[in-house]
Amino acid sequence: MKSIYLLSAQPYSGKSLIIVGLGLHFQEEGLQVGYFKPFGTAIKGEAGSSKQEVVSPALMASQKGGIEEDAYSVKEVLGLKEAIEKICPVLVTRELISNILSAPPAGEAGKSKENFLEKITTNFNSVAKGKDLVFIDGAGDFSEGCIFDLPVEKIVEITKSKVILVLKYEQDIILDILLRAKDIFKDNFLGAIINYVPLSQIDYFTDVILPYLEKRKIEIFAFFPKDILLAAVTVREIVEHLNAQVLCGKDKLDELVENFTVGAMHPEHALRYFRKIANKAVITGGDRADIQLAALETATKCLILTGNLRPDSLVLCKAVDLGIPMLSVAYDTFTTVELIEEITKKIPFHGARKIERMKELFKTKFDFKKFKTLLGI
The missing domain is CATH 3.40.1390.20 (HprK N-terminal domain-like)
Known part of the structure; x- marks a missing residue:
């Protein structure tokens, strides 16, 4: 079994969209594909929050029931049978964060701290059983998970994953992020996928940025232009x-x-x-x-x-x-x-037309030969 941890450093970079595209492709090749999201995001602006943010009724309903919206959508599109509670074992709520902040130090009497390491490891192993490939919908930035004593590097270690960075194109800013990721993850860093490249920037990206990244031995598996249908x-x-x-x-x-x-x-x-x-x-x-x-x-x-x-x-x-x-x-x-x-x-990625468009883009834009070679499949 091979595990791929998809990481970002920006909000709304398209990680879930990429996982769906990769998952559908490899399912068509006959591989057993799994999906895992260690930490799910709950509603912003819950009671007790200092800033009440506007939240859609649909999102509120799904998360009040303990369901992480992205994880549920990926599960449905890929037709996965595992329970959503196994796919996304930790739903981060304000109540959960408050409990962690108020918990006594280890060894003292009182409220015990939940064993997040055991919970994530057990559920990951369950989801990965019998699979050829497991895609982990990872952190939205490099610091995520530290409050649970499970930083990104620890999750990568316990799941024995290779890391792919998914970035939203922001011209030269992405270079610092890519270089930092390579420095952090070293041999576990597989490469990157760049999303939402404006048509006006494609020549600059291919003529200037890509050659620089090649010199630094950073692989780019695909760069996707902005797509009207997917957006x-x-x-x-x-x-x-x-x-x-x-x-x-x-x-x-x-x-x-x-x-x-x-x-x-x-x-x-x-x-x-x-x-x-x-x-x-x-x-x-x-x-x-x-x-x-x-x-x-x-x-x-x-x-x-x-x-x-x-x-x-x-x-x-x-x-x-x-x-x-x-x-x-x-x-x-x-x-x-x-x-x-x-x-x-937060672009929805379900619907027959969008799924067909994703398949088409991955077939024409993604370097599957390079990906499989580096992953060893």
């Missing part, structure tokens, strides 16, 4: 994320939204502005019939009406005729935009 979200995902009421267009909920815009401008400028943006969702007040009508005249995938206000009957009839979903949400426009930013940063 898009469905209307259905928006509905679930915002707990929205669908006023019309229920048969169009699988349409893909590529852009979001707020309709708060003067009506006479709205039509000209909306025509410049394709495949969009327009966020506007439920009482802004003028903006809603302008949006319906252009390439709009859905209207998101804020303030829990129903639209004018004329607008609703026009949306029905055009087959464009209208969604009503209880939040104000500012809060709705915050929630939309949450879903666009």
Whole structure:
């Protein structure tokens, strides 16, 4: 069995997306693939938090039930049979952190400290049993896990993993991160995958950055350009994320939204502005019939009406005729935009079209020959 620990140093770098792409590829080759996420992330802004952050109802529901959202999605896409509690054994909550901070030192009477090492080791071994490859959805930065006395290096050691760094392209900044990773993990550092490379930066990346990394013996298995389809979200995902009421267009909920815009401008400028943006969702007040009508005249995938206000009957009839979903949400426009930013940063990776696109990108962009050679499979 070979274990690959995927690490990042940035939020929303696309680790889970990469795991799905690799997992599907190797499943098609006939290998038994496993997936493990030692630490899952729970809701931000729980009771007692100094900063109450906006959290989507869908995310809140999943995590209150003890389910880590990314881990559950990967499990479903890869068709894995293991229980989610084994795949992701430690769900990091504010309560858990508080218990660790208030626990007495080892050896003293009182509340005992949970044995996280044993919990992660036992569940990893269970998930890895009978597998050819196990992908570990690792830390979002190099310091994660220290409060549990299980830093990244320790997890890599106990799982006997090779490390792949998944980075979001940020020009020269990624060089420091890559060099640091090679220094930390030494022979266990396999290489890196770079995500979201802008088309304007591809020549610079291939002509300048790649030759430098080759000199430093840092392998790059793939660099993926920004992809419109993978970055898009469905209307259905928006509905679930915002707990929205669908006023019309229920048969169009699988349409893909590529852009979001707020309709708060003067009506006479709205039509000209909306025509410049394709495949969009327009966020506007439920009482802004003028903006809603302008949006319906252009390439709009859905209207998101804020303030829990129903639209004018004329607008609703026009949306029905055009087959464009209208969604009503209880939040104000500012809060709705915050929630939309949450879903666009954390790109959902399920859906037949996205999965097929991922397979296509991995077949054309990922160096599987180099990967298998270095991994020894």
